[in-house]
Amino acid sequence: MILSIASGKGGTGKTLLATNLALALSSKARVQLLDCDVEEPNDNLFLRLPVSYSQFVYIPIPKVDETKCNYCGKCSEVCVYNAIAVLPQKVLVFPELCHGCGACSYLCPEVAIVEEGKPVGVVEKGSLGNLELVQGKLNVGEVMAPPIIRAVKKYIDAKSEIIIDVSPGTSCPVVEAVEGSDFCLLVTEPTPFGLNDLSLAVEVTKEIGVPCGVVINRAGMAEGETERYCREHDVPILLKIPLDREIAVLYSKGIPLVQGMPQWREAFLGLFENIAARVGRGKMPEGSGEGKDRQ
Amino acid sequence: MKELVVLSGKGGTGKTSVVASFAALAENIVLVDCDVDAADLHLVLSPRIEKENEFWSGEVAYIDGEECNECGLCQKLCRFDAIKDFKVDPIACEGCGFCAQICPVGAVDMCQNMAGHWFVSYTKYGTLVHARLGIAQENSGKLVSVVRQQAKLIAEKENAEHILSDGPPGIGCPVISSLSGADVALVVTEPTLSGIHDLERVLGVCHHFGIPSAVCINKYDLNEENSRRIQDYCSSHGIEVAGRIPFDEVVIKALVQRLPVVEYSPGCSVAREIEKVWQFVAR
Ligand code: SF4
Ligand code: SF4
Numbered sequence: 390m391i392l393s394i395a396s397g398k399g400g401t402g403k404t405l406l407a408t409n410l411a412l413a414l415s416s417k418a419r420v421q422l423l424d425c426d427v428e429e430p431n432d433n434l435f436l437r438l439p440v441s442y443s444q445f446v447y448i449p450i451p452k453v454d455e456t457k458c459n460y461c462g463k464c465s466e467v468c469v470y471n472a473i474a475v476l477p478q479k480v481l482v483f484p485e486l487c488h489g490c491g492a493c494s495y496l497c498p499e500v501a502i503v504e505e506g507k508p509v510g511v512v513e514k515g516s517l518g519n520l521e522l523v524q525g526k527l528n529v530g531e532v533m534a535p536p537i538i539r540a541v542k543k544y545i546d547a548k549s550e551i552i553i554d555v556s557p558g559t560s561c562p563v564v565e566a567v568e569g570s571d572f573c574l575l576v577t578e579p580t581p582f583g584l585n586d587l588s589l590a591v592e593v594t595k596e597i598g599v600p601c602g603v604v605i606n607r608a609g610m611a612e613g614e615t616e617r618y619c620r621e622h623d624v625p626i627l628l629k630i631p632l633d634r635e636i637a638v639l640y641s642k643g644i645p646l647v648q649g650m651p652q653w654r655e656a657f658l659g660l661f662e663n664i665a666a667r668v669g670r671g672k673m674p675e676g677s678g679e680g681k682d683r684q
Numbered sequence: 685m686k687e688l689v690v691l692s693g694k695g696g697t698g699k700t701s702v703v704a705s706f707a708a709l710a711e712n713i714v715l716v717d718c719d720v721d722a723a724d725l726h727l728v729l730s731p732r733i734e735k736e737n738e739f740w741s742g743e744v745a746y747i748d749g750e751e752c753n754e755c756g757l758c759q760k761l762c763r764f765d766a767i768k769d770f771k772v773d774p775i776a777c778e779g780c781g782f783c784a785q786i787c788p789v790g791a792v793d794m795c796q797n798m799a800g801h802w803f804v805s806y807t808k809y810g811t812l813v814h815a816r817l818g819i820a821q822e823n824s825g826k827l828v829s830v831v832r833q834q835a836k837l838i839a840e841k842e843n844a845e846h847i848l849s850d851g852p853p854g855i856g857c858p859v860i861s862s863l864s865g866a867d868v869a870l871v872v873t874e875p876t877l878s879g880i881h882d883l884e885r886v887l888g889v890c891h892h893f894g895i896p897s898a899v900c901i902n903k904y905d906l907n908e909e910n911s912r913r914i915q916d917y918c919s920s921h922g923i924e925v926a927g928r929i930p931f932d933e934v935v936i937k938a939l940v941q942r943l944p945v946v947e948y949s950p951g952c953s954v955a956r957e958i959e960k961v962w963q964f965v966a967r
């Protein structure tokens with residue numbers, strides 16, 4: 390199963406959920422955790438797996454051979470991103486604007502353009518026992534997150550259970566990461582911000598056509614509105630994690646919840662089984678469909 | 685006029701709460717919400733929308749099934765795997781126009797894409813420019829540029845002293861758009877390992893673009909050892925720590941009431957520290 394973990398709002402506990410789910414599950418199955426939050430990949434701060442493999446991600450950008458170029462201007466005409474400009478005696482490429490679409494090199498009548506790779510980030514891998522982590526990292530100052538997310542997803546190993554940690558928000562990188570998942574877990578917190586962003590995230594999963602469920606983090610204060618929203622929109626609440634100083638302190642130290650408070654292991658395993666049943670995988674537990682409440 | 689951008693790298697550090705309080709403390713400001721992906725500032729500032737505008741950006745390819753002879757060339761060449769079975773997936777399409785250029789029978793049209801809305805609103809703290817990017821849309825960086833540009837025009841007209849901008853999370857394209865040419869960046873962080881990690885990355889972006897930055901540690905007493913690490917990191921990089929806000933439920937309570945902390949509980953320790961930070965960055 391491919392399970393993606395997203396949240397409209399950042400800092401709601403996506404990393405907490407992804408890492409703990411992966412750790413709990415890895416005691417039973419092979420698990421691959423893909424950290425697709427390539428702007429801020431944080432999963433390995435908790436897992437601390439040794440990185441054993443690292444590969445640059447490139448996007449192809451044009452390079453003009455000026456001995457062949459006759460400055461006809463075709464390349465700049467076809468580039469919708471204004472990433473290539475033709476002057477009377479010079480062709481200028483602006484790598485930071487180029488999306489690597491390949492139109493200019495294909496359409497250059499003089500075959501004067503070749504493509505060369507420009508590194509925009511890296512993909513790293515590490516593993517321990519049953520758990521493998523693949524993480525993408527965007528270079529500081531770069532803007533093209535989707536190619537890195539695509540590169541991370543190329544490593545998907547269909548024989549494992551896959552957990553994808555998605556970047557916050559609702560735009561292109563989120564869609565790129567969530568697409569192709571069997572289920573998307575949305576992590577939220579019971580504040581007006583959390584609810585606003587949750588409703589956006591629910592819309593995104595609807596748009597992509599991936600079923601979703603909700604985990605409420607820092608619960609226990611005021612989740613009435615969030616619960617009402619979920620009821621009205623027919624989105625199941627699958628787990629609640631209470632607002633608790635001990636949990637917050639463990640998190641701040643980078644200690645996974647399932648290690649610092651092992652009683653949580655069952656809750657995460659139960660969450661996974663519940664989702665597996667929902668997407669029609671594995672056995673359907675008795676009386677499933679009701680959310681799990683843990684205090 | 686001075687433009688201040690509040691960033692966080694990692695989401696959920698309390699950035700928007702800090703901005704809302706700044707809004708209440710400042711006089712004569714224009715506010716911008718540059719987090720166009722998940723705009724939240726309006727939830728605390730209760731704006732009245734005065735002007736709503738469409739944001740058109742980019743194009744999406746569309747294949748006319750009548751004209752297409754299914755030669756498959758576009759599918760082969762599209763670098764973004766956006767064409768399957770001679771149909772364009774508008775979510776995957778990057779609008780590069782390559783397919784329209786090469787289709788031998790001219791079956792591909794590029795259509796304008798309405799990517800969201802932006803608003804100019806009245807709030808009791810000052811004019812707010814905010815936006816809402818359409819679901820699954822790209823170009824959030826461009827929309828950020830649009831709202832910032834509008835805010836600048838309004839600030840000039842109103843002769844405002846400050847533009848206060850609630851920045852997007854992360855370090856990518858929208859952050860860079862919200863930062864370029866700003867006068868100062870304040871990074872709100874928290875003393876968690878991920879907070880520190882992301883703080884370093886976002887300060888790297890500020891440095892890369894030559895924007896002077898300062899740091900505010902939120903919930904500093906959650907892990908004082910990490911807070912010290914942040915302070916050490918900042919002092920060794922010549923970055924000022926403008927304030928340390930304690931962990932207090934009053935922040936969430938204020939949020940639930942949809943009020944800035946400095947108004948919900950003026951004089952509490954959180955409010956006093958935020959005031960201190962505001963004095964520092966407004967200088
Ligand atoms: S299309 Fe080719 S020949 Fe024409 S200006 Fe560009 S590089 Fe030169
Ligand atoms: S590869 Fe595409 S985006 Fe890059 S310069 Fe060429 S036409 Fe423009």
Ligand code: SF4
Pocket residue numbers: 747751752753754755756757758759770786787788789790791792
């Ligand atoms: S290139 Fe044109 S004719 Fe060929 S499959 Fe694409 S749309 Fe159809």
Ligand code: SF4
Pocket residue numbers: 490744745761762763764765766767772776777778779780781782783784
């Ligand atoms: S416009 Fe570009 S991305 Fe969109 S379908 Fe055509 S070739 Fe693919």
